[in-house]
Structure formats: structure tokens, C-alpha cells
Amino acid sequence: MKKTLIILAALAALIAVSAALVYNTTTGQDAVFKRAAGMVMGRDVEIFDGLRVVVCGSASPLGNDPNRAQACIAVVTPDHFFLFDVGARSPTRIAQAQLPMQRIGGVFLTHFHSDHIAALPDVSMTSWIQGRPGRLQVFGPPGVETVVEGFNTAYQLDRGYRTAHHGSDLLSPDRAAMQAHPFTPGDVVWEDASMKVTSFLVEHPPIEPAVGYRVDYRGRSVVISGDTNAADNLFVAARNADLLFHDALSRTLLDQMIEVATEASVPIMPTIMTDVIDYHADAKTLPEAADAAGVKQLVFYHMVPVPANALASKMFLRDLPDSIILASDLQTFDLPPDSNKIIISQP
Ligand SMILES: [Zn+2]
Ligand SMILES: [Zn+2]
Numbered sequence: 001m002k003k004t005l006i007i008l009a010a011l012a013a014l015i016a017v018s019a020a021l022v023y024n025t026t027t028g029q030d031a032v033f034k035r036a037a038g039m040v041m042g043r044d045v046e047i048f049d050g051l052r053v054v055v056c057g058s059a060s061p062l063g064n065d066p067n068r069a070q071a072c073i074a075v076v077t078p079d080h081f082f083l084f085d086v087g088a089r090s091p092t093r094i095a096q097a098q099l100p101m102q103r104i105g106g107v108f109l110t111h112f113h114s115d116h117i118a119a120l121p122d123v124s125m126t127s128w129i130q131g132r133p134g135r136l137q138v139f140g141p142p143g144v145e146t147v148v149e150g151f152n153t154a155y156q157l158d159r160g161y162r163t164a165h166h167g168s169d170l171l172s173p174d175r176a177a178m179q180a181h182p183f184t185p186g187d188v189v190w191e192d193a194s195m196k197v198t199s200f201l202v203e204h205p206p207i208e209p210a211v212g213y214r215v216d217y218r219g220r221s222v223v224i225s226g227d228t229n230a231a232d233n234l235f236v237a238a239r240n241a242d243l244l245f246h247d248a249l250s251r252t253l254l255d256q257m258i259e260v261a262t263e264a265s266v267p268i269m270p271t272i273m274t275d276v277i278d279y280h281a282d283a284k285t286l287p288e289a290a291d292a293a294g295v296k297q298l299v300f301y302h303m304v305p306v307p308a309n310a311l312a313s314k315m316f317l318r319d320l321p322d323s324i325i326l327a328s329d330l331q332t333f334d335l336p337p338d339s340n341k342i343i344i345s346q347p
Contacts, residue, residue: 051220051335052076056093058327061115063306069093070115071302073224083107084224086119093329101127109140110226111210121151124178135179139189141209148180185209200237202228204279218337230285240294247302249280250316280304287321301327
């Protein structure tokens with residue numbers, strides 16, 4: 001016993017001395033910094049051979065949780081990288097997840113509420129600077145041209161500064177501005193030999209049209225709802241999907257927030273919070289419909305309100321099946337090809 005204690009004490013002392021050497025010597029600092037910078041610059045990123053889905057934003061605008069960015073889901077395979085909505089703060093998550101911005105194939109927008117589009121210019125600029133070979137392709141229902149044209153105009157001067165500074169060989173103006181691709185809801189929006197992205201109409205009145213997307217890749221599938229009530233059309237599109245990311249509203253939490261705001265005479269908010277009830281899916285209506293559609297895993301994202309701690313998360317899931325997952329930022333879902341496996345990880 002005494003011998004073990006002596007060994008443990010010696011080990012602890014050794015670790016303390018090593019740590020001191022690393023943090024208090026210039027060579028130690030440089031080695032750790034270089035290693036970390038290499039990781040940040042993507043040198044150590046493994047490429048998963050299958051369909052990888054990364055949560056780059058799980059929040060709705062209602063609530064304030066610094067650990068959650070607004071709506072963003074990334075889909076990555078060895079040959080594809082797409083973003084579905086790019087809400088505020090999602091670029092931070094994209095960088096943390098070391099997603100391959102240089103090979104981004106496009107952004108798919110579900111609708112044009114600010115919490116789904118605010119980070120478009122950042123995604124465009126960052127991927128351009130990291131070597132995106134062409135213009136950033138932005139897919140969306142009619143209206144996407146207006147959004148893209150507006151952001152392109154707002155960032156026109158910035159694009160000019162960057163080309164002037166780094167040279168047009170490195171940052172060609174031809175690749176700089178975004179390009180809009182409007183489509184009719186229901187269309188197959190993107191397709192190659194191994195992947196298909198299909199759009200479908202959802203219900204988010206008065207926003208018309210608003211869409212969701214289904215991605216199919218080598219026998220695996222993920223469906224992303226965008227903002228919607230529980231819509232029959234969505235569950236038809238989600239038939240036998242492996243993963244369904246659905247926006248979800250918790251009456252348990254929201255009703256109490258409305259009550260508190262009303263009692264405290266907070267201006268405007270009780271009405272705003274009451275108004276959102278009619279255009280987001282009540283969480284309680286989703287599990288049965290997802291089950292009936294043969295969805296293998298239901299994941300709530302774009303949560304209304306944002307559950308900012310463990311207590312609120314527990315309340316969000318009150319009276320719901322244990323199998324439901326509340327998405328958290330940077331959570332990763334790996335779907336190996338032609339399999340039933342869903343491997344979930346959280347850094
Ligand atoms: Zn919306
Ligand atoms: Zn939204």
C-alpha cells in the first residue's frame with residue numbers, strides 16, 4: 001500500500017513537472033501550439049466512408065444558450081459536403097467540427113427567416129478564402145434569388161478588398177459571389193451517382209413556400225424538416241428514413257414562459273411567444289407520426305424554446321419516448337453505407 005502511494009506521488013510529481021516544462025518553456029509552448037494549429041487547419045481530420053451528419057446549429061431564436069448556434073445541419077461524405085440552413089453562430093460550429101469548407105458543394109435553404117440564413121455571407125467568404133473552386137451554390141425555394149442578390153450586394157466591397165489584398169490568382173472575383181438556384185418544392189434538387197437531395201413542401205404559415213429536404217446516399221438517408229408544423233407531406237417524404245431532424249416546440253416550457261412573461265407584464269413577448277405556437281410542430285405530435293413513417297431515429301433540433309440546461313432538457317422531453325434525441329451542437333451521426341447502424345458521437 002505504502003509502495004503504491006509512493007509510486008502515485010512520484011507519477012503526479014512527474015506529470016506536474018512535465019506540464020510546467022510544456023507551459024513555461026518556449027519550445028514546449030511552440031510544440032503544443034503547432035500541434036493544435038495543425039488540428040484546427042484540418043491536417044488530422046479523418047474522412048468517414050459513409051453518410052456523416054453533423055449538428056452545426058440546434059437552436060431556434062427563442063431562448064439564449066451560448067452553447068447552441070441557430071439552425072444548421074451539415075451532411076458530409078468522402079465526395080460531398082452540404083449545409084442545410086446556416087443560422088447565426090453556425091460558422092463557429094463549422095470551424096470547430098473542421099468541416100471541409102474548401103470543397104463545399106452548396107447550401108440548401110429551407111426558408112428565409114433570419115435564423116436560417118444569417119451566416120450565408122460568412123460561409124461564402126470563408127469557403128472562398130479556403131479555396132472553393134467555384135461560386136457558392138445556394139439552393140432554395142423561390143425567393144432565394146432575392147436573398148442571395150442582397151447578400152452579394154452587401155459584401156461586394158469586402159470581396160473587392162480581399163482580391164486587391166491577396167491577388168486575383170489566389171482570390172478570383174469569378175468565384176467570389178454566391179449563385180442562387182431556385183426550385184419548385186417537390187423537385188429533386190441535386191443528384192449524382194451516389195447522392196440525391198429531394199425537396200418537399202412543409203407548413204410554416206405565413207411563409208410560403210417553406211421546404212424540407214431528404215438526402216439519400218448509398219442506402220442511408222436523413223431528412224431535415226426546416227421549420228414546420230407536423231406535416232403529412234413531410235412524413236410521406238421521410239418514409240423509412242434513418243434519421244429525421246425535426247423542429248420541435250415544447251408546450252411544457254413555452255406555456256410557462258408565456259405565463260411568467262404575462263404576470264411580469266413584459267411588453268410584446270407574451271403575444272410573440274403565443275404566435276409561434278401555430279407554425280412549429282408541437283413535440284408531442286411527432287413521435288407517433290415518425291414511428292408510423294418507419295423513421296429509425298427521431299432527433300429534435302431547432303428547439304422552441306431552446307432548453308438551456310439539463311432541467312429544461314428534461315422538461316422538453318417530459319412524457320415523450322426515451323428514444324428521442326435532443327440534438328446538441330457538434331453532435332455527429334455516422335451512417336455506414338448499406339447498414340442499419342447509427343453511430344452517435346459528441347466531442
Ligand atoms: Zn421559420
Ligand atoms: Zn427557424
